[in-house]
Amino acid sequence: PGPQKPADPTKKTIVVLGSGWGATSLLKNLDTEDYNVVVISPKNYFLFTPLLPSVAVGTLSPRSILQPTRYVTRHKTRAVSVIEAEAKSVDPVNKTVTFVDNSEIQGEVTTTTISYDYLVYAVGAEVQTFGIPGVREHACFMKELHDAERMQRQFMDCVESAAFPGQSAEELERLLHIVVVGGGPTGIELSGELHDFLEDDLKAWYPELAGKIRITLVEALPSVLPMFSKQLIEYTESTFKESKIDILTKTMVKQVKEKSVVLQRPDKSVVDVPCGMVVWAAGNTGRQITKDLMAKLPEAQNNRRGIAVDEHMHMAGTNGSIFAIGDCTATSYAPTAQVASQQGAYLARKLKQIAKKEDAEARLTQLEQERKNISGEENVVKLEQEIESVRKSLAKIKLRPFHYSHQGSLAYIGSEKAIADLPFMNGNFASGGVATFLFWRSAYMSTLFSLRNRTLVANDWMKVKLFGRDVSRD
Numbered sequence: 073p074g075p076q077k078p079a080d081p082t083k084k085t086i087v088v089l090g091s092g093w094g095a096t097s098l099l100k101n102l103d104t105e106d107y108n109v110v111v112i113s114p115k116n117y118f119l120f121t122p123l124l125p126s127v128a129v130g131t132l133s134p135r136s137i138l139q140p141t142r143y144v145t146r147h148k149t150r151a152v153s154v155i156e157a158e159a160k161s162v163d164p165v166n167k168t169v170t171f172v173d174n175s176e177i178q179g180e181v182t183t184t185t186i187s188y189d190y191l192v193y194a195v196g197a198e199v200q201t202f203g204i205p206g207v208r209e210h211a212c213f214m215k216e217l218h219d220a221e222r223m224q225r226q227f228m229d230c231v232e233s234a235a236f237p238g239q240s241a242e243e244l245e246r247l248l249h250i251v252v253v254g255g256g257p258t259g260i261e262l263s264g265e266l267h268d269f270l271e272d273d274l275k276a277w278y279p280e281l282a283g284k285i286r287i288t289l290v291e292a293l294p295s296v297l298p299m300f301s302k303q304l305i306e307y308t309e310s311t312f313k314e315s316k317i318d319i320l321t322k323t324m325v326k327q328v329k330e331k332s333v334v335l336q337r338p339d340k341s342v343v344d345v346p347c348g349m350v351v352w353a354a355g356n357t358g359r360q361i362t363k364d365l366m367a368k369l370p371e372a373q374n375n376r377r378g379i380a381v382d383e384h385m386h387m388a389g390t391n392g393s394i395f396a397i398g399d400c401t402a403t404s405y406a407p408t409a410q411v412a413s414q415q416g417a418y419l420a421r422k423l424k425q426i427a428k429k430e431d432a433e434a435r436l437t438q439l440e441q442e443r444k445n446i447s448g449e450e451n452v453v454k455l456e457q458e459i460e461s462v463r464k465s466l467a468k469i470k471l472r473p474f475h476y477s478h479q480g481s482l483a484y485i486g487s488e489k490a491i492a493d494l495p496f497m498n499g500n501f502a503s504g505g506v507a508t509f510l511f512w513r514s515a516y517m518s519t520l521f522s523l524r525n526r527t528l529v530a531n532d533w534m535k536v537k538l539f540g541r542d543v544s545r546d
């Protein structure tokens with residue numbers, strides 16, 4: 073890319089909080105000709121979450137699913153300021169954001185406050201623990217890159233400790249029992265990936281242990297994957313049965329201990345089940361900063377699920393100065409990447425329209441002012457013609473509401489099989505199996521943002537086909 077235009081003090085400033093699905097899609101589509109843009113996120117990259125479970129078992133290397141935010145912003149016509157920092161508070165009245173650098177190495181300045189004209193609030197959500205004892209201390213999450221890396225290390229630690237000579241049969245059984253909590257898509261995909269790792273690699277490298285590894289998926293509701301059709305739920309359950317992954321439905325995790333997990337069974341009896349590792353994939357909740365921001369607008373913001381927005385993604389109670397998108401919002405849509413990225417793209421188009429509208433309004437005010445002072449019939453006619461034409465173009469600018477177009481739900485279930493619920497010719501098309509798996513892969517390949525990431529992921533997949541997954545533990 074060529075040299076970028078510098079920030080322009082006559083333009084309005086958009087501050088974007090976050091560098092995930094919503095924010096990245098916004099940045100990719102935003103015309104920076106119209107605005108000065110500042111991005112603030114504690115991660116200076118975009119994480120491609122759908123492939124995170126593949127990192128947890130070493131199918132993909134972590135860097136393959138990261139894209140530095142600057143890869144997107146450096147292609148913009150006007151330079152975008154990318155700041156690696158965590159926003160700590162938003163003042164919706166004075167329109168400011170305060171953020172801190174809480175990385176390991178810091179400069180002299182670590183906290184600062186900046187003003188915005190428009191704030192795009194896209195900080196996502198955090199893992200929900202429901203206050204269940206021991207979850208934070210003993211379970212692995214599956215939300216951020218470091219969660220996947222930690223899970224991979226911990227899983228291999230379980231296997232290596234089981235290989236340590238002299239373990240009792242009981243201890244072997246414990247160390248090699250992996251409990252996945254949550255039968256939503258994250259828990260299902262992770263269990264499927266763990267099974268693949270076991271079948272494709274561990275059987276060869278640890279033949280004496282592989283047969284003893286057990287995966288149990290625990291779900292509080294009567295069925296897994298409630299967002300998929302009944303047929304695909306059954307297909308997943310039967311695939312898991314063949315894969316020897318136990319599914320315990322109507323079973324609630326009550327506590328996670330260092331060496332076991334406490335389950336409440338459907339008959340309300342409570343059991344302590346020994347295990348080597350617990351993966352917590354039980355859903356998400358709003359971040360503290362989101363709760364604090366909502367508390368500043370108690371009348372407009374009282375939805376416990378998240379930020380209330382209108383159909384233009386305006387945060388209620390902020391007079392159009394804050395837009396909220398993605399997992400931090402409470403809408404009728406599911407908290408998915410698909411929704412967040414469509415909202416980001418929508419907002420980019422909308423901000424373009426807003427800039428056009430504001431330009432036209434400013435021009436109109438200026439012309440109307442000139443009209444008051446101008447003399448000479450010819451000049452007046454000319455000016456009035458121009459005023460009329462600006463009015464017409466203003467009337468043409470339509471700020472349309474957000475419309476979500478569902479492309480379908482896809483999930484990988486292991487054994488080179490995937491399930492897909494696709495909206496198809498006004499009906500639903502449900503498919504499961506190997507062809508769906510190939511579709512799943514190609515769908516993700518085409519949605520991965522850059523050619524660089526596509527190449528890295530394809531390369532990793534090929535490497536695993538040729539050499540298997542890496543079982544070394546760092």
Ligand code: FAD
Binds near residue numbers: 091115117194
């Ligand atoms: P995120 O993508 O989570 O981005 C939030 C951003 O805000 C991050 O960059 C974060 O670093 C930043 N941030 C956090 N705190 C602050 C702060 N204080 N200040 C500034 N920035 C902050 N959805 C699908 O549709 N299909 C899938 O296949 C799929 N697979 C998934 C697999 C996994 C393992 C997971 C965890 C999720 C998956 N999802 C999937 C869901 C999807 O990832 C989320 O719905 C999506 O990430 C939401 O986008 P977002 O922009 O709202 O939030």
Ligand code: NAD
Binds near residue numbers: 256290
């Ligand atoms: P989720 O909220 O969809 O599922 C969590 C599950 O955990 C729920 O079914 C809940 O009943 C269960 N649970 C909660 N507490 C429990 C407890 N104490 N004991 C036992 N079970 C418990 O969470 P997720 O799977 O992380 O998904 C989050 C969002 O991301 C969803 O919107 C999902 O659609 C999306 N996502 C989509 C994909 C995909 O499309 N392939 C993949 C991953 C995530």
